[in-house]
Amino acid sequence: MQSNILDFISQQYNTMTRSSKKLADYIFTNKSMVQYMSITSLAEASGVSEATITRFCRGLGLAGYNEFKLALARVDHTTVTGDPTDTGAAVTDGDSFENVCRKLYQTDVKAMSETLELMDTDSTAKAVDLLSGARRVFCFGQGGSNVMAMEAWARFSTASSQFLHIEDSHMQAMAAALCDEQDVILFFSYSGSTRDMLDVLRPAKNGGAKIILITHFSNSPAAALSDVILLCGSNESPLQSGSIAAKIGQMFIIDYLFYAYCLKNPERCAKAREATAQATARKLL
Template sequence: MTGNILESITAQYHSLTRSGKKLADYIFAHTGEAQYFSISTLAENSGVSEASITRFCHGLGLAGYNDFKLALAKTDRVTDMGELSDSPQSIASDDSLNCIFQKIHQASVLSLNETLGLLDENTISQAVDLLVNADRVYCFGHGGSMVMAMEAWARFSTASSKFIQITDSHMQIMATALATEKDVILVFSYSGSTKDMESTLQTAKMHGVPVILITHYPNSRAAEFADVVLLCGYNEGPLQSGSIPAKVGQMLLIDCLFYGFCRKNPEATAAARSATAEAIAQKLL
C-alpha cells in the first residue's frame, strides 16, 4: 500500500464486501478515534468480526491490524515532532521548554485522573487476594510493558520474596507451563493484543493459573484469559508507543495493589520492608 490509507479505502470501496463497506463507513466517520482502538473494540463498535477486519487490512496490502492503525494515525495531522495534533498535550518543536513541561504535566495528570476514575474497589480487592494467597507471583510483559512488569516486581520485592520477574518470552511460557493454580501471573499489556502474551495466557488457562491483567482495553484478547482485569487510563496512539503518561496510570495501579497487599499482613510486610531497607542502606555511601 502506498499513499494515504483513506484514499486507498475510497479507491477500493465499491469492490469491498458488505462487511468491508460497513467497516469502511465506520472508519470514515470515526477516523480520529479508531486509531486508538484494539481490534476487538473496533469489531464491537463497527459491528463486524475481527476476522473481517484482518481480511480488510490484508486487502489494503497491509501485514495486519497494527499496520492499519499506524497508517490510520499517519492520515491525521501531526506536529513536526510526530505528535498527533488533535490533543492539547501535543508537543511541537516551536513550543518553549516551559510549554513542553506544562503539556507533559497535563498528560500525566490526565492519565492519573482517568485511571483513578476506572478503579473499582471490588476488582482491586480480588486482585489483592490473589496476590496474598499465591505461592509465587510472576510479573510478565513485553516491550514497553516489560518495563512496567519490572516496576511491579521491584516494588513488591521490598515486601515479599515470592514475586518473580522473567524477561524472555520463551522462559515466560516455560515458567507458566510449570505453574499451578496456587500461583498467579500479573501481566502488563497496554494493548492486550500481542502474540507472545496470548501464547503465555493460553498456557496459563490450560493449567488453571489465575491471571491478573493490567491493560487499557477491557475487551482485548488478553482480557479473555484474565481472571481479574484492571484498567489504566490515557489514550496512547500508534505514534506514541511507550509514552510516559500511559505508564503513569499503570504505576498508580501498581501502588494500589502494593498497599492493598501490605495491609493484609502489616506486621510481616513492615518487617520485610525494614529488612530490605537495611540491606540496601549498606550499599549507600
C-alpha cells in the same frame, strides 16, 4: 498502496463486500478515534467481526490491523512527535521548552486521573486476595510493558519474597507452562493483543494459574484469559508507542496495588520491609 490510507479505501469502496463497506463507513466517521482502538473494540463498535477487520486490512495490502492503525495515524492530524493536534497538550516543534514541560505535565496528570476514574474497588480487592494467597507471583510483560513488570516486581519485592520477574519471553513461556492453581501471573500489556503474550497466558491458564491483567482495553484476547482486569488511562496512538503517560497510569496501579497488599498483610509486609530496608541501608554512603 497509496501513502494516504483513507484515499485508498475510498478508491476501493465500490468493490468491497457489504461488511467491509460497513467497516469503512465507521472508519471514515471515526477516523481520529480508530487508531486508539483494539481490534476487538473496533469490531464491537462497527458491528463487524474481527475476521472481517483482518481481511479488510489485508485487502488494502497491509500485514494486519496494527499496520492499518499505523497507516491511519500517519494521515491523521499529528505533530512531528506523533501527538494528535486536536488536543491542547500536543507538543509541536514551535513550543518553547517550558511549554513542552507544561504540556507533558498536563498529559501525565490526565493519565493518572483517567486511571483513577477507571479503578474498580471490587476488582482491586480480588487482585489483592489473589496476590496474598499465591505461592508465587510472576510479574510478566513484553517490550515496554516488561519495564512495568520489572517495576512491579521491584516494588513488591520489598514486602514479599513470593514475587518473581523473568525478562526473556521464552523463559516466561517455560515458567508459565509449569504454573498451577497456587500461582498468579501479574501481566502488563497496554493493548492486550500480542502473540508473545498469548504464548505465556494460555499455558498458565491451562495449568490453573490465576491471571491479573493490567491493560487499557477491557475487551482483548488477554482480557478473555484473565481473572482480574485493572484498567490504566491514557490513549496511545501507534506513533506514540512506549509513551510515558501510559506508563504513569500503569505505575499508579502498581502503587495502589502495593499499598492495598500491605494493608491486607500488615505484619508480614512490615517485617519484610524492615529487613529489606536494612539490607540496602549498608549500601548507601
